[in-house]
Amino acid sequence: MTTKKKETELDRIVTEVFIGVSLIFLFLSKVIWKGIRQTSAKQLFYATFGILTIGVVSFHYQWHYLLLHNLMPDIFDYDVIENLHRNYHAQTKLSFLGVLYGIYFILNGIAPTLRFYKYQKALDACTLKNSKDQKPRVVAIYNEGEYFKVIKVWAYGIGASQFKAKESLLESTFLQQIEEIRECKNRSYLEIVLSNKDLPKVIQFEEIEENLKDNSTCIVGESKKGLITTKLSDLPHMMIAGTTGGGKSKCFKGLLYSMLRTTPTLQMYLIDLKGGIEFKDFDTLSNVKVVKTIDDSVTLLKQLKTEMRKRFDYLEKKGLEKLKNSDPYDQIILGIDEASVLYAKVGREHPDYENILKARELTEEIAKLSRAAKISLILATQKVTKETIDTRIQENITGRICFKLNTIEGSVRVLGNGKASELPYIPGRGIWQCGNEQVEIQVPYISQIDLRSKLNLLKENMTDKGYKLKRSMLGSEAKKDSTKTKLFRKSLKSNPEVQL
Numbered sequence: 467m468t469t470k471k472k473e474t475e476l477d478r479i480v481t482e483v484f485i486g487v488s489l490i491f492l493f494l495s496k497v498i499w500k501g502i503r504q505t506s507a508k509q510l511f512y513a514t515f516g517i518l519t520i521g522v523v524s525f526h527y528q529w530h531y532l533l534l535h536n537l538m539p540d541i542f543d544y545d546v547i548e549n550l551h552r553n554y555h556a557q558t559k560l561s562f563l564g565v566l567y568g569i570y571f572i573l574n575g576i577a578p579t580l581r582f583y584k585y586q587k588a589l590d591a592c593t594l595k596n597s598k599d600q601k602p603r604v605v606a607i608y609n610e611g612e613y614f615k616v617i618k619v620w621a622y623g624i625g626a627s628q629f630k631a632k633e634s635l636l637e638s639t640f641l642q643q644i645e646e647i648r649e650c651k652n653r654s655y656l657e658i659v660l661s662n663k664d665l666p667k668v669i670q671f672e673e674i675e676e677n678l679k680d681n682s683t684c685i686v687g688e689s690k691k692g693l694i695t696t697k698l699s700d701l702p703h704m705m706i707a708g709t710t711g712g713g714k715s716k717c718f719k720g721l722l723y724s725m726l727r728t729t730p731t732l733q734m735y736l737i738d739l740k741g742g743i744e745f746k747d748f749d750t751l752s753n754v755k756v757v758k759t760i761d762d763s764v765t766l767l768k769q770l771k772t773e774m775r776k777r778f779d780y781l782e783k784k785g786l787e788k789l790k791n792s793d794p795y796d797q798i799i800l801g802i803d804e805a806s807v808l809y810a811k812v813g814r815e816h817p818d819y820e821n822i823l824k825a826r827e828l829t830e831e832i833a834k835l836s837r838a839a840k841i842s843l844i845l846a847t848q849k850v851t852k853e854t855i856d857t858r859i860q861e862n863i864t865g866r867i868c869f870k871l872n873t874i875e876g877s878v879r880v881l882g883n884g885k886a887s888e889l890p891y892i893p894g895r896g897i898w899q900c901g902n903e904q905v906e907i908q909v910p911y912i913s914q915i916d917l918r919s920k921l922n923l924l925k926e927n928m929t930d931k932g933y934k935l936k937r938s939m940l941g942s943e944a945k946k947d948s949t950k951t952k953l954f955r956k957s958l959k960s961n962p963e964v965q966l
């Protein structure tokens with residue numbers, strides 16, 4: 467080989483080594499940077515404590531020089547070490563501590579770096595590109611609360627809709643469920659929110675009961691973003707749907723209890739065509755009335771309609787748009803479990819045909835108009851079709867809790883999409899929809915025994931605190947009248963001289 471050729475070969479080797487070393491340096495600095503960003507103040511404090519301890523011990527036994535000598539005996543021979551020790555003692559110590567910090571940050575940065583590569587690889591597999599043929603790039607990964615991991619992506623020229631169109635592909639490459647794809651303030655960036663872990667399978671009502679503080683509030687359930695509560699004033703009507711065993715009745719009872727607890731002047735009317743079994747514990751409260759037959763349900767709905775009219779007259783007289791707390795009317799809740807039984811589609815020959823028609827018509831009117839009159843409707847049903855729950859009733863229901871449904875069609879009927887059919891088979895697991903927002907929730911569990919004792923406590927509290935309804939319960943006036951009439955008739959019998 468000629469000298470020139472040898473020089474060229476050497477140049478090539480030197481250049482390659484230089485590029486290799488630079489790349490390693492670049493990679494290590496990236497890892498160190500990630501390690502630094504990953505380190506919390508508390509971790510840094512403990513790391514400093516550990517590093518200084520190692521430093522002090524090493525300096526005492528001269529381990530740092532021994533290490534240098536063992537690693538590179540040709541460079542760090544006795545003379546060099548002696549020279550370092552005499553002339554560069556402080557610098558050597560500082561450099562040693564620096565190296566220890568470097569190792570710590572590298573170790574701390576390896577996991578996030580690998581995570582970055584993992585998500586970047588997953589993102590690349592989705593073949594998203596902008597018009598300049600640039601791929602989206604992962605720029606940050608961080609946790610949001612207990613349940614979410616956020617992947618911040620530089621996606622210049624690639625819209626959220628393009629990411630959303632590839633959502634299921636992204637889920638299969640990320641191997642995690644995507645909760646949300648959201649735009650950042652800086653439109654060049656997007657955030658993909660992944661589910662870190664699933665909701666608990668059971669949440670006890672007691673654990674979250676303390677959140678029932680505000681007036682007219684009720685607990686809906688725990689979502690990954692936190693506890694969801696709602697107010698009757700924000701949400702006049704509600705529907706609870708789901709296949710058998712999903713947890714409708716438990717959820718219904720939890721909501722009713724919440725409302726009774728947070729609304730001292732509340733009149734509650736419950737229709738349970740399963741013979742009143744579900745609501746029997748509520749029936750002991752003076753401000754709750756349970757109705758068990760279709761005949762009685764229609765009578766109740768008629769009474770409610772009359773009451774609604776009365777309230778509208780009052781509003782008109784006072785020039786008000788809706789009832790306020792200061793007005794002399796109580797909040798009314800009408801709860802119907804197994805609503806599809808009350809509105810069942812039956813033929814003309816069915817003995818309840820007329821009653822069912824009437825019940826539908828009355829409920830529709832109440833659902834449509836009662837918002838201003840402080841009358842709220844809660845329906846629970848297994849089946850949601852236009853035959854069971856009239857579309858006009860459905861249109862007026864803003865809040866929906868939908869538990870597992872077996873078919874996509876069923877889910878579409880309640881939520882407008884198939885989410886309820888994709889839910890796992892976990893009692894109490896559902897989708898909460900309020901307006902356009904839909905979130906997965908775990909509804910709190912309340913056992914029959916606990917509910918009974920809570921309702922008893924509520925009853926005692928109401929008596930102790932002397933809570934009084936502003937108006938008497940619907941139907942009680944009629945009852946009083948009939949008692950008076952009976953007495954009058956009795957007195958007539960005993961005194962035949964009195965003529966009517």
Ligand SMILES: Nc1ncnc2c1ncn2[C@@H]1O[C@H](COP(=O)(O)OP(=O)(O)OP(=O)(O)O)[C@@H](O)[C@H]1O
Binds near residue numbers: 717
């Ligand atoms: N929130 C919950 N958390 C845990 N388990 C629950 C929850 N809700 C219900 N369950 C369990 O599921 C069972 C059925 O619940 P529930 O009676 O409320 O269902 P349902 O939807 O009303 O059924 P059906 O349509 O047959 O009346 C309960 O006995 C309970 O064991």
Ligand SMILES: [Mg+2]
Binds near residue numbers: 714715716
């Ligand atoms: Mg039920």
